[in-house]
Amino acid sequence: MSRRKLSRRQFVAATAMSSAALMAAPYIRTAHAAGKLTMGFWDHWVPGANKASTDLVNEWAEKEKVEVSIDYITSQGNKTQLTIAAEGQAKSGHDILAMPTWWPHAQADLLEPVNDIMEPLIKQNGEVNGTVQYLGKAGDKWLGVPACIGSQIKGPCSRIDLLKKHAGIDIQSMYPAGAPPQADGWTTDTFLKAAEACHKGGVAFGIGLGETTDSVDTAGAFFQAFGAQLVDAKGNLTVKTDAVRQALEFYKKLIPFLPPDVGAWDDASNNKWLVSGRGALIMNPPSAWAVAKRDAPQVAEQCWTHGFPVGPKGRFAPFLPFFWSIWSFSKNKEAAKSLLVHLSQPASIEKLVAASGGYDLPAFEKMTTLKTWAEEGPPKGTLFHYPNPYKHQILSIAASPAPPKVAQQIYSQAILTKMCQRYHQGEAMEKTLAWAEGECEGYMRS
Amino acid sequence: MADVAFQQNRAASAGNVRKRSSLRSALKRKSTAAFLMTLPLILLISLLVIYPAFYSLHLATLNKSMQRFVGLANFQFLFKRETFWLVVEQSCIFAITAVIFKALIGFIVAHFVHNIPAKGQRKWRGMLLVPWVIPPAMSTLAWLWLFDPSYSAFNYTLSFFGIGPIPWTGDAGWARFSVILVNIWYGAPFFMIMYLASLKSVPEQLYEAAAIDGANWWQRIWYVTLPMMRNIIAITTLFSLIVTFANFDIVRVLTSGGPLDRTHIFATWAFRVGIEGGDIPLGASVSLFMFPILAIAAIFILRDINKRGNES
Numbered sequence: 001m002s003r004r005k006l007s008r009r010q011f012v013a014a015t016a017m018s019s020a021a022l023m024a025a026p027y028i029r030t031a032h033a034a035g036k037l038t039m040g041f042w043d044h045w046v047p048g049a050n051k052a053s054t055d056l057v058n059e060w061a062e063k064e065k066v067e068v069s070i071d072y073i074t075s076q077g078n079k080t081q082l083t084i085a086a087e088g089q090a091k092s093g094h095d096i097l098a099m100p101t102w103w104p105h106a107q108a109d110l111l112e113p114v115n116d117i118m119e120p121l122i123k124q125n126g127e128v129n130g131t132v133q134y135l136g137k138a139g140d141k142w143l144g145v146p147a148c149i150g151s152q153i154k155g156p157c158s159r160i161d162l163l164k165k166h167a168g169i170d171i172q173s174m175y176p177a178g179a180p181p182q183a184d185g186w187t188t189d190t191f192l193k194a195a196e197a198c199h200k201g202g203v204a205f206g207i208g209l210g211e212t213t214d215s216v217d218t219a220g221a222f223f224q225a226f227g228a229q230l231v232d233a234k235g236n237l238t239v240k241t242d243a244v245r246q247a248l249e250f251y252k253k254l255i256p257f258l259p260p261d262v263g264a265w266d267d268a269s270n271n272k273w274l275v276s277g278r279g280a281l282i283m284n285p286p287s288a289w290a291v292a293k294r295d296a297p298q299v300a301e302q303c304w305t306h307g308f309p310v311g312p313k314g315r316f317a318p319f320l321p322f323f324w325s326i327w328s329f330s331k332n333k334e335a336a337k338s339l340l341v342h343l344s345q346p347a348s349i350e351k352l353v354a355a356s357g358g359y360d361l362p363a364f365e366k367m368t369t370l371k372t373w374a375e376e377g378p379p380k381g382t383l384f385h386y387p388n389p390y391k392h393q394i395l396s397i398a399a400s401p402a403p404p405k406v407a408q409q410i411y412s413q414a415i416l417t418k419m420c421q422r423y424h425q426g427e428a429m430e431k432t433l434a435w436a437e438g439e440c441e442g443y444m445r446s
Numbered sequence: 447m448a449d450v451a452f453q454q455n456r457a458a459s460a461g462n463v464r465k466r467s468s469l470r471s472a473l474k475r476k477s478t479a480a481f482l483m484t485l486p487l488i489l490l491i492s493l494l495v496i497y498p499a500f501y502s503l504h505l506a507t508l509n510k511s512m513q514r515f516v517g518l519a520n521f522q523f524l525f526k527r528e529t530f531w532l533v534v535e536q537s538c539i540f541a542i543t544a545v546i547f548k549a550l551i552g553f554i555v556a557h558f559v560h561n562i563p564a565k566g567q568r569k570w571r572g573m574l575l576v577p578w579v580i581p582p583a584m585s586t587l588a589w590l591w592l593f594d595p596s597y598s599a600f601n602y603t604l605s606f607f608g609i610g611p612i613p614w615t616g617d618a619g620w621a622r623f624s625v626i627l628v629n630i631w632y633g634a635p636f637f638m639i640m641y642l643a644s645l646k647s648v649p650e651q652l653y654e655a656a657a658i659d660g661a662n663w664w665q666r667i668w669y670v671t672l673p674m675m676r677n678i679i680a681i682t683t684l685f686s687l688i689v690t691f692a693n694f695d696i697v698r699v700l701t702s703g704g705p706l707d708r709t710h711i712f713a714t715w716a717f718r719v720g721i722e723g724g725d726i727p728l729g730a731s732v733s734l735f736m737f738p739i740l741a742i743a744a745i746f747i748l749r750d751i752n753k754r755g756n757e758s
Contacts, residue, residue, distance in 0.1 A: 078717075078721060078722065081721050081722060082721060085721055085726065089726075102724065103724075106724040109511075210702075210704055210705070211702055211703070211704045212702070259595075259596065260611075260613070260616075261595030261596055261611075261613055261616045262595075262616075263613075263616045263617075263704070263705045263706075264595040264613065264614075264615040264616035264621070264701070264704065264705060265595060266702070269595060269596060272596065272597070273596065276596075276597075278596075405510075405724065408723060408724050409723045409724070409725065412718065412722040412723040412724075413718065413723060418706055418707070421705065421706055422706065435528075438528065439529070442523070442527055445509075445510055445523065446509065446510055446511060
């Protein structure tokens with residue numbers, strides 16, 4: 001078989017000709033000229049909310065000529081965490097992934113810094129709260145853009161009629177729609193008295209003491225109200241302090257006024273408690289109210305979302321943000337950043353909040369007074385104080401300010417609610433503290 | 447020289463023929479055919495079981511941030527944790543209690559079904575297999591509703607008799623009872639069907655001979671049925687022990703390990719530590735801790751079966 005040899009001269013000529021042809025050829029911009037982008041978003045429980053995000057993404061994709069593909073990943077059965085862990089291990093997957101609370105820190109080494117888009121977004125939309133900074137930043141590196149979709153405050157949602165009848169509290173005048181809160185009297189002591197009165201009235205407060213997030217978040221906010229931290233920001237153990245003892249004493253007084261089965265409650269139990277009409281107060285974002293609106297309208301029209309009671313060290317409310325993070329192994333980082341900027345524009349945020357019926361919360365301070373929260377009802381204005389418009393609560397997360405990787409373990413192992421239960425069940429205070437200290441010590445390993 | 451050369455060629459061609467015929471005979475051998483037919487499965491298992499197993503071994507030797515090799519330090523760390531020993535204890539209680547009751551119930555029900563006339567037996571067999579056929583994650587959801595802390599159907603029924611409410615998943619003791627009960631409900635049909643098959647293979651003549659010798663019902667069970675079923679009992683027990691030790695879905699759906707970690711077993715705690723807590727190497731170490739326990743159990747049970755096989 002003969003084989004034709006290519007001389008050096010012929011090779012150079014061929015290369016020059018093909019380069020010239022390529023440069024001279026007209027540039028045809030195809031429908032997806034800017035490549036592909038895949039994203040895994042949180043699968044919203046509000047019907048129609050996913051459509052709003054799909055529309056926003058498509059609108060951007062059309063303008064930027066990018067081929068997009070969205071997967072909506074449910075948080076049921078920890079699917080979100082499993083997807084994050086699997087993609088992190090495989091170093092392959094979506095370009096953008098919605099990560100809840102602790103996960104940007106857990107995957108910090110594998111995430112693309114987004115400082116270049118976060119700084120202009122903060123300038124445009126206002127500062128983000130301390131919890132978003134704590135969860136979304138490693139040193140100076142922003143690990144993701146705080147997502148509006150899925151972010152929530154788990155504040156109290158009370159029954160207007162039952163609080164008035166049994167505890168003599170007019171929650172609407174304390175938290176009037178369209179006006180700043182008049183809640184100086186809404187303290188942890190008042191809260192205890194109200195819990196006792198409602199318990200006597202047969203409509204106990206529905207606060208879980210299980211190991212799922214609703215229970216842990218509430219305990220976290222109360223612990224912070226007493227200044228109780230298990231591990232401080234520097235990573236020192238601070239379990240055996242008076243503040244922690246005070247928080248445990250508070251819970252010991254509160255637990256007898258809660259339903260007897262709260263130790264076994266999960267994140268659905270408190271919703272059911274409110275919707276069934278058996279309780280006067282739960283700690284939840286407006287999802288329970290939204291379900292009541294559909295299934296028990298007579299309950300929904302008596303619901304009012306408001307702030308946490310203030311404790312000796314302040315008024316804290318659990319804030320659980322989602323982040324949109326870009327994997328460092330993403331092949332289209334610039335397009336991903338461009339999309340995140342688009343999704344964080346005020347107009348986009350307004351659409352997302354409206355589509356979620358006010359459930360989704362933007363983290364930026366200029367975005368907490370949208371008309372959705374003022375208009376949603378019945379009763380009208382029930383969600384007005386949900387986004388903390390007057391910043392009268394400190395938005396926080398349980399187990400903070402411990403270093404996030406330690407805090408994640410304290411949070412996921414539900415150490416706070418376990419401490420409350422152990423102490424309530426008769427364990428000596430010092431034994432409970434020693435147990436918690438031992439557990440936290442174990443989480444310090446690097 | 448030519449002769450030698452010729453003979454060499456002959457030897458070579460004879461060798462080729464021998465090789466070809468040995469290849470042919472190897473292919474014709476039943477064991478070779480069996481190996482080739484199971485090869486796809488072996489490859490599949492290698493890919494989906496052996497690779498992940500070695501990968502988890504690798505993970506278990508890394509530090510929390512998965513950047514450094516730490517040898518057995520994760521296991522050393524676990525051995526010092528109070529919760530870990532609680533999980534070991536609970537896993538043993540869970541698996542052993544559940545397997546004993548599954549075997550016992552399976553054995554009794556298999557006898558009942560065996561004594562049903564052949565005509566109606568199929569219906570009963572089918573119905574009794576239902577719990578085992580439904581995916582446990584789904585059937586456990588139904589149990590979760592029955593045990594619901596606030597709206598338990600069991601408690602509602604018991605209230606008519608002035609009993610309860612029972613904290614099915616809220617109290618440590620009851621929660622353990624509940625998860626074991628659901629596991630027994632799910633696993634007993636497997637024992638039943640295995641024992642039923644085994645019962646059907648016991649020769650009728652043995653019972654006739656025993657009856658002639660004047661053996662009563664208990665003696666027939668003890669001296670005929672049980673010895674004839676020994677191997678199947680051992681294998682089902684081993685199999686069920688492995689599956690029950692590695693159980694995840696029932697505990698996860700029903701209690702998530704609570705209250706106060708009192709129902710955590712290896713798999714659920716590994717998930718809590720590894721996936722939810724973000725400490726994958728420690729989670730891998732927890733799940734690998736099961737391996738030596740089950741391997742030792744398997745060696746003893748299989749050795750016993752082998753010995754009896756050789757004796758017979």
